[in-house]
Amino acid sequence: MSDNVLVRCQDLSVGYEHQAVVSGLNFEINPGDYLCVIGENGAGKTTLMKTLIGVIKPISGSLFLSPEIKKSGIGYLPQQNNLQKDFPATVMEVVLSGFQHKMGFRPFYSKKERQIAMENLHKLGICELAKRCFSELSGGQQQRVLLARAFCCTKEILLVDEPVSGLDPNATESMYQILEKTNKDGVAVVMITHDVTSAIRYASHVLLVDKESFFGTKEEFLQSGLEAAGKHFVGGHDHD
Amino acid sequence: MIEAIQRIVDYIVNYPFVRYTIVVAVLIALCAALLGVTLVLKRFSMIGDGLSHVAFGAMAVGAVVGLTNNLYIVLPVTVISAILLLKSQESKRIKGDALVAMLSVSALAIGYILMNKFKTTNNVANDACVSLFGSTAILTLSMTDVWISIGLSAFVILFMILFHNKLFAVTFDESFARASGTKTSIYDIAVAIIIAVVVVVAMKLVGSLLVSALVIFPALSAMRVFRSFKGVTIASAIISVICALFGLFSSMIWETPVGPTIIIFDIAAFLIFFIIGLILSRTKKA
Numbered sequence: 001m002s003d004n005v006l007v008r009c010q011d012l013s014v015g016y017e018h019q020a021v022v023s024g025l026n027f028e029i030n031p032g033d034y035l036c037v038i039g040e041n042g043a044g045k046t047t048l049m050k051t052l053i054g055v056i057k058p059i060s061g062s063l064f065l066s067p068e069i070k071k072s073g074i075g076y077l078p079q080q081n082n083l084q085k086d087f088p089a090t091v092m093e094v095v096l097s098g099f100q101h102k103m104g105f106r107p108f109y110s111k112k113e114r115q116i117a118m119e120n121l122h123k124l125g126i127c128e129l130a131k132r133c134f135s136e137l138s139g140g141q142q143q144r145v146l147l148a149r150a151f152c153c154t155k156e157i158l159l160v161d162e163p164v165s166g167l168d169p170n171a172t173e174s175m176y177q178i179l180e181k182t183n184k185d186g187v188a189v190v191m192i193t194h195d196v197t198s199a200i201r202y203a204s205h206v207l208l209v210d211k212e213s214f215f216g217t218k219e220e221f222l223q224s225g226l227e228a229a230g231k232h233f234v235g236g237h238d239h240d
Numbered sequence: 241m242i243e244a245i246q247r248i249v250d251y252i253v254n255y256p257f258v259r260y261t262i263v264v265a266v267l268i269a270l271c272a273a274l275l276g277v278t279l280v281l282k283r284f285s286m287i288g289d290g291l292s293h294v295a296f297g298a299m300a301v302g303a304v305v306g307l308t309n310n311l312y313i314v315l316p317v318t319v320i321s322a323i324l325l326l327k328s329q330e331s332k333r334i335k336g337d338a339l340v341a342m343l344s345v346s347a348l349a350i351g352y353i354l355m356n357k358f359k360t361t362n363n364v365a366n367d368a369c370v371s372l373f374g375s376t377a378i379l380t381l382s383m384t385d386v387w388i389s390i391g392l393s394a395f396v397i398l399f400m401i402l403f404h405n406k407l408f409a410v411t412f413d414e415s416f417a418r419a420s421g422t423k424t425s426i427y428d429i430a431v432a433i434i435i436a437v438v439v440v441v442a443m444k445l446v447g448s449l450l451v452s453a454l455v456i457f458p459a460l461s462a463m464r465v466f467r468s469f470k471g472v473t474i475a476s477a478i479i480s481v482i483c484a485l486f487g488l489f490s491s492m493i494w495e496t497p498v499g500p501t502i503i504i505f506d507i508a509a510f511l512i513f514f515i516i517g518l519i520l521s522r523t524k525k526a
Contacts, residue, residue: 050415052419053415053418053419054418054419054421055415055418055419070421071421072420072421073419073420073421073422074419074420075419075420076415076416076419076420078413078415078416082413082415083412083413084281084412086463087281087412087469088281088462088463088466088467088468088469088471088472089408089412089467089468089469090467090468090469093408093412093468093469093470094412096405097405097408097409097412097413097416097417098416098420100405100406100409100417100420100422101417101420101421101422103405103406107401107402107403107404107405107406108405109405133467133468135467136467146416149416150416153416153419153420154420159419
């Protein structure tokens with residue numbers, strides 16, 4: 001256990017209204033980690049994620065967040081279909097909203113924040129979209145915009161939920177590359193995914209959410225033989 | 241037409257209460273529209289509608305108890321109902337929309353029975369009509385009404401401007417806002433209070449049955465054409481104020497009830513923006 005751990009869960013149970021969906025989760029996330037959370041539909045991946053971002057409270061066990069994360073929050077990239085279609089919003093409005101929690105009672109964005117927002121768009125190669133309407137963009141473009149927003153929020157940790165569902169192969173590939181680059185820049189990445197193959201390709205650590213959960217480095221995961229067990233839901237349907 | 245305009249100018253110049261009514265109508269239209277954008281996008285439209293009926297019931301209670309100004313009972317009751325309704329949306333025990341429907345019809349029924357059983361005037365049917373559809377003429381505002389309306393509207397408008405960006409953040413993506421550490425439930429409660437205040441204030445102008453029209457139509461119109469949150473907010477404010485003014489003046493000329501006349505203009509504006517929106521999306525695709 002290192003001292004600057006970002007997130008540490010010990011014997012964590014998550015669920016709704018005292019009904020645990022999954023129990024006995026033990027894992028930690030350190031700076032620079034790339035953790036893939038895999039598991040079947042209904043195993044509790046989404047419930048775990050909601051607990052991490054604070055939408056629901058843990059049922060039992062401990063969830064430790066480092067002071068930095070408590071301060072900056074978690075940069076969260078939601079699943080595409082969780083956002084309203086036809087929401088009137090420009091790309092710039094969406095990206096700037098990443099600064100919201102840092103503003104306290106200040107009502108409007110500063111010049112510097114606009115500048116950083118623009119830089120983030122530039123980094124993701126979409127600065128020409130700044131004035132466009134968010135809901136009119138393609139799935140891949142929307143994901144990049146949401147990433148730019150997450151970068152405005154924090155540079156510590158990024159939580160991505162099924163980042164490639166609904167994307168075409170090209171957009172999928174470039175999404176994975178962006179995430180890899182983000183991770184190399186020192187941002188801890190937590191990715192919830194169905195796609196075990198890519199999980200293994202990019203991850204440093206793997207968390208298998210199941211009745212018998214597994215947490216370890218990618219190498220440990222490959223040796224455990226769980227990969228084969230995990231693979232039976234590769235290409236499973238994206239129902240959730 | 242020129243004659244009609246002449247008449248309106250006459251009214252404005254000669255009668256102070258007409259001027260007050262115009263000021264109040266513009267302010268109410270403005271806060272209704274500003275709130276409407278958030279309300280529609282948060283999918284709270286039905287809550288606004290239900291609350292206006294609760295306010296009707298509370299008003300009847302106020303009349304029965306014999307309060308000189310029933311705002312003292314209508315405002316707190318509506319605010320509390322608003323918060324309760326929002327909280328109920330979170331728990332999945334009773335379906336939120338069913339609860340809203342239940343509450344609003346109950347308030348209507350109880351309110352009307354109270355009005356009938358404890359008559360304060362001889363013309364209950366007329367009283368009920370005024371509460372439901374707004375006053376037939378614009379004479380009914382007392383000076384206290386005017387000042388309260390101005391105060392509450394100013395509060396709502398200020399809130400909506402100062403919290404514009406925050407409301408966007410929690411409305412566009414609540415999960416992200418929570419993940420980044422924003423306490424989103426506080427904003428829900430704030431919005432609930434604002435809804436209640438707007439309902440109570442706007443009831444004077446258009447009556448409790450029509451309040452939600454005043455709130456949601458301008459926002460829906462603006463959303464047909466504008467594509468940014470800021471654009472939609474500004475456009476709906478302008479649409480709402482223009483419709484309120486046109487409605488008010490038309491009701492003076494043709495002696496129609498004020499509230500419904502304003503709503504007719506809101507509907508017309510919606511149709512116009514709907515068509516503009518269709519044309520714009522066609523040309524964009526072509």
